[in-house]
Amino acid sequence: MNTYKSEEFLSASIDKFGDAVYRLALCRLDSEADADDVFQEVFLRLFKSSTDFNDNEHLKAWLLRVTIQRCNDFHRAVNRRQTENIDDCRELSQNIPQDYSELWSAVNSLPDNQRTAVHLFYAEGYSTEEIAEIMDCQPSTVRTWLHRGRKELKTMLEEDCYE
Amino acid sequence: MNKNNEYRKMQENIKMPDGLKEKTMLAAKQLKENDKNNKNENTESIVSINKARKPKYSKLKRFAAAAAAFVCVVAAGNGIFSHRTGNTNAVGNNNNSFGIVAYAAETGKIIEPKNSRIMFSSGDGEGGADWGFFSGSLFKVTGENIKSVSMKVNKGGIYRQREYYYTEEQMNDMLKDSPNGNIVIDDSDTVMLSSDSDMKNWTADACWVLGNNTEADYNAEDLFGFWIDGATYEQLQKDEDNDLRVSWHKTTDYFDGAELEITVSFDDGSEKTENLSLKTGKLEVAYDDNGNMFYTGNVLEDNDNVTPYVYSVYAEIGNMQ
Numbered sequence: 001m002n003t004y005k006s007e008e009f010l011s012a013s014i015d016k017f018g019d020a021v022y023r024l025a026l027c028r029l030d031s032e033a034d035a036d037d038v039f040q041e042v043f044l045r046l047f048k049s050s051t052d053f054n055d056n057e058h059l060k061a062w063l064l065r066v067t068i069q070r071c072n073d074f075h076r077a078v079n080r081r082q083t084e085n086i087d088d089c090r091e092l093s094q095n096i097p098q099d100y101s102e103l104w105s106a107v108n109s110l111p112d113n114q115r116t117a118v119h120l121f122y123a124e125g126y127s128t129e130e131i132a133e134i135m136d137c138q139p140s141t142v143r144t145w146l147h148r149g150r151k152e153l154k155t156m157l158e159e160d161c162y163e
Numbered sequence: 164m165n166k167n168n169e170y171r172k173m174q175e176n177i178k179m180p181d182g183l184k185e186k187t188m189l190a191a192k193q194l195k196e197n198d199k200n201n202k203n204e205n206t207e208s209i210v211s212i213n214k215a216r217k218p219k220y221s222k223l224k225r226f227a228a229a230a231a232a233f234v235c236v237v238a239a240g241n242g243i244f245s246h247r248t249g250n251t252n253a254v255g256n257n258n259n260s261f262g263i264v265a266y267a268a269e270t271g272k273i274i275e276p277k278n279s280r281i282m283f284s285s286g287d288g289e290g291g292a293d294w295g296f297f298s299g300s301l302f303k304v305t306g307e308n309i310k311s312v313s314m315k316v317n318k319g320g321i322y323r324q325r326e327y328y329y330t331e332e333q334m335n336d337m338l339k340d341s342p343n344g345n346i347v348i349d350d351s352d353t354v355m356l357s358s359d360s361d362m363k364n365w366t367a368d369a370c371w372v373l374g375n376n377t378e379a380d381y382n383a384e385d386l387f388g389f390w391i392d393g394a395t396y397e398q399l400q401k402d403e404d405n406d407l408r409v410s411w412h413k414t415t416d417y418f419d420g421a422e423l424e425i426t427v428s429f430d431d432g433s434e435k436t437e438n439l440s441l442k443t444g445k446l447e448v449a450y451d452d453n454g455n456m457f458y459t460g461n462v463l464e465d466n467d468n469v470t471p472y473v474y475s476v477y478a479e480i481g482n483m484q
Contacts, residue, residue, distance in 0.1 A: 022179040100173040140357035
């Protein structure tokens, strides 16, 4: 039989980092239904994980890394989003204030890696080195993604929306 | 966009939906219960309790770069980098010399060998299933009157790296000309980009895979690093538990036990060979008064969880032939 983390640990982890996991999943998938799925998978994976976490930062980084991987899997699924986008847009409007819809669309039009780097840097406040650990790449690569992401956003948004 | 930004303000409005925690906790309980009852249902079937549709999952093609650290080698001691022949191993012509030093690209510093042992910097590498793993652990061949260099390694391969420098404007032009974001310089296999903090000045590290048995004309500016092919790298990165350290160590450990032979040919026709036995482990690090990390030259016991270290590659230097 597998060894599981305690339910108390799982509950506390969701309370502490559930919003961060959900935000990242939503940013990557642009669909609340899919973000729900990824959220559950990530925390069930944590429940089954044998990893001993040194501290909360280690735990958070682990959760975000697994979230990215699960989102990558979703993107490889067959043409799902093409048939679901209409409903997803309606769902998202409940969470995203109208004032931000343009920004949301612009960020979501970035390629996956750029979008993830931008999200972790600006929404979660990670440094490029920390993002590199979470995204399993080098800091120089993260800096490249951020550079390209900013450039793309500049062409899509008015200056005062993001500077 | 600074960190007190509109994007963050937007994200602060986003919370996990009501009831999602409860669903997840319920799924966890069911998972545990099923396991207790020896049911062979996997995690994903339980996760799907509130979703009729589920995607098929594929194995991840993980994109990575391990901060595996590698070596620096040396046939001679101090001063190899400045090409002072008196400090290198002379052979044939009195002015002939040959040395190998590790190069820490992140600091631009040389790591000197100690007691016939060289420690490689963790470096700035890059990896991907399609193009393989460029470790970023670099070394240079140094010396006088060297005409060509040949290298053989019995695990993985060697790549060559050259640095190019660009302004922000030049970089933007290059990016404009590479719509997929894949910059290529002189048919390079990959290019790694980095910049200063305000992104005004850019460095492009272009890499070419040379393979496991290669010979090339000598260029004192060339850097060399250790490489793993994409398929092998992907296998190494299949880490079911997703722990950063586990996948990092697995990639690094690939080079444990590898033998590297480096031979230089001098202008006068004579040759010299250096043999390196690669190993991996916890390499002790310390910090100077300015907070800069450096390798002490000590390899720690596996169970030492107190002393600061970088898990990396080092090499024992064999006898000159």
